Amino acid sequence: MDMINKVSVIGLGKLGSPIVATLAERGFATHGADINEHYVTCINNGEAPVEEPLLNEMLKKNKELIQASLDVENAVYTTDATMIIVPTPSEENGEFSTAFVKEALKPIAKAIAKKDNFHVIVLTSTVLPGASESEIIPVLEQLSGKKCGVDFGYCYNPEFIALGSVVKNLLNPDFILIGESDQKSGELLEEFYKRYCENNPPIKRMKIVNAEITKISINTFVTTKISFANAITQLCDVIPGGNVDEVTSAVGLDSRIGLKYLKGGVGYGGPCFPRDNRALARVYDNFDLEHSIAKATDQINQKHAEFLVSKITKLIPEGGNVAILGLSYKPNTPVIEESQNIIVAKKLVEKGYSVTAYDPLGVENAKHILNDINYTYSVHECVKDKDVICLMTLWEEFTNLEPEDLSTDGKKPYLIDCWRVLDKDKFSNKVNLIQLGVN
Ligand SMILES: NC(=O)c1ccc[n+]([C@@H]2O[C@H](COP(=O)([O-])OP(=O)(O)OC[C@H]3O[C@@H](n4cnc5c(N)ncnc54)[C@H](O)[C@@H]3O)[C@@H](O)[C@H]2O)c1
Missing domain, CATH: 3.40.50.720 (NAD(P)-binding Rossmann-like Domain)
Incomplete structure (x- = not known):
């Protein structure tokens, strides 16, 4: 041949x-x-x-x-x-x-x-x-x-x-x-x-083992960048005047760094990033070496979900009603594997909050692993009568939201915009909009 x-x-x-x-x-x-x-x-x-x-x-x-x-x-x-x-x-x-x-x-x-x-x-x-x-x-x-x-x-x-x-x-x-x-x-x-x-x-050809190392090294580098951006998100969230987008959009202009995957928001998930990152750390352990970057990246990612949970629990007391917009780990897929949204929902339930969620494709998958939250089939149903709405996945349906889509019955709930995609002024009559990473 x-x-x-x-x-x-x-x-x-x-x-x-x-x-x-x-x-x-x-x-x-x-x-x-x-x-x-x-x-x-x-x-x-x-x-x-x-x-x-x-x-x-x-x-x-x-x-x-x-x-x-x-x-x-x-x-x-x-x-x-x-x-x-x-x-x-x-x-x-x-x-x-x-x-x-x-x-x-x-x-x-x-x-x-x-x-x-x-x-x-x-x-x-x-x-x-x-x-x-x-x-x-x-x-x-x-x-x-x-x-x-x-x-x-x-x-x-x-x-x-x-x-x-x-x-x-x-x-x-x-x-x-x-x-x-x-x-x-x-x-x-x-x-x-x-x-x-x-x-x-470009096509890179090499020995098999080097291609195997390259594959998980790339994913670990990307997850490290994401965790780095989320660490800056946390800092900007608490420091007076902080704004994560102002910082990362400048940091990323340095050609040694680059803008891709340097956006603060929700932590990474899905079927590849978390496990490739952990696998690389494990390979180092197997050779009695320490990959503290891979381990720290994973830890920051896990802590970032806790950070988001504490942001919600500081706003409303135990027993409050939380709507989560998005279950899939990213838009345009029903995949919910290692989704931060699921982790956040679970932690809120453990802390005694009532959680309702909606996702354009991910609801059926989520039902298999999380059965103590309420599932809905529209934004309208999901946000109705809630104390906090948390916009977590960048589905177009959510990024194009209009104030009238939020049927809040006269109540003015908090809306945590994890990716800062909604116009704060436009929504100010309807919700108390909080941008994650902006103080
Ligand atoms: N999905 C991703 O984003 C992605 C990205 C990069 C790499 N990968 C890697 O690709 C691999 C596959 O991932 P996926 O997401 O497509 O998995 P998947 O579970 O969606 O699909 C795997 C398919 O393999 C089939 N299968 C299992 N055993 C088989 C056998 N003996 N003979 C024939 N078919 C068999 C299963 O029935 C299934 O349809 C994994 O190693 C994953 O890490 C996945």
């Missing part, structure tokens, strides 16, 4: 299904496989199995080039390269489990054993530094009876995407990261990405 033309994707979840859709969008014949029959049926029907902007349209439009099945072995056998995008859940100690990857390797290795031509296995799932060479490649070699780097290739190739903009991020990445078992595999994947990406990004 001198070119990757047909690609199999193993795991059709939050990352795998947008990859299938974008591959087809860029003209690649794609065979997706998953153990989840519902996901497979959705993809074959040209429907998105998960909530993600642009995904549904793209799957429908490119149905002809996409095939999905439960047959991993056949998907691998009939394609030139295979992307593995199955879960690598965090363990109690912060490490990532490779159990799902190893399970997926069984049919993958069977196909590799039967193939005559060179096949590239691409691991996209996040793993710990060293995992590919100590745990994954040996299993592939043993089960297939073939030699990595000679009979088949292996690349560690994580994606840097944000839920809510996965399709856009996949096609227009800042750069492509490839850890390669051998030169030929790296070259094949590099050439593939030149055809797949829309923006001609």
